[in-house]
Amino acid sequence: MAKFLSSVVLFAFLSASHVRGAEPPFSLVISVPRTTVRVGSEVRVKLVLMNISDHEIAVPDEELSDASQFGFGVEVRDSQGRLAHLAESGPASKFGPQSEGSHYMPIVRPGKSLEVEININKIYDMSKPGKYTILTHRTHTVESGLDVKSNTITITVER
Numbered sequence: 182m183a184k185f186l187s188s189v190v191l192f193a194f195l196s197a198s199h200v201r202g203a204e205p206p207f208s209l210v211i212s213v214p215r216t217t218v219r220v221g222s223e224v225r226v227k228l229v230l231m232n233i234s235d236h237e238i239a240v241p242d243e244e245l246s247d248a249s250q251f252g253f254g255v256e257v258r259d260s261q262g263r264l265a266h267l268a269e270s271g272p273a274s275k276f277g278p279q280s281e282g283s284h285y286m287p288i289v290r291p292g293k294s295l296e297v298e299i300n301i302n303k304i305y306d307m308s309k310p311g312k313y314t315i316l317t318h319r320t321h322t323v324e325s326g327l328d329v330k331s332n333t334i335t336i337t338v339e340r
Contacts, residue, residue, distance in 0.1 A: 206234030207289070209253070209331035211317055217337045220308055224301040224336055228253060228317055232289040240287050240295060253297070253317045257305040260312040265305040310338050 210229045257265040289295045317331040
């Protein structure tokens with residue numbers, strides 16, 4: 182019995198470590214048309230989710246409820262590394278309005294990508310001159326706990 186329990190514990194440990202060390206099924210890459218903008222200009226980031234797995238990935242429609250948000254986490258930090266202030270509309274702006282009616286669930290096939298545009302100004306206040314870093318992230322699944330992060334880009338806001 183003790184040998185059986187040892188085997189079960191070992192199997193559970195190896196399974197758990199495999200999940201933690203697992204590779205994410207997608208990558209995130211962000212880009213901007215210009216890295217320098219004037220105060221008050223829109224800052225739009227193009228985000229590409231690339232399916233690098235051997236299976237389809239579904240993106241639930243509640244994550245696609247607003248074209249500027251798409252359910253991806255976004256972090257904007259100032260030159261001191263502090264999280265930028267939320268836009269005037271406050272914390273609710275971080276998650277766009279929820280969709281109603283039809284349910285749309287895009288499927289990203291292996292080797293294909295999903296492109297979205299995020300209007301950063303709807304989420305964060307970048308009205309002060311300075312340098313800001315932007316990155317996006319998305320959790321793969323609650324079970325795996327994999328938080329996939331994009332590259333980081335730097336935007337300079339000038340007067």
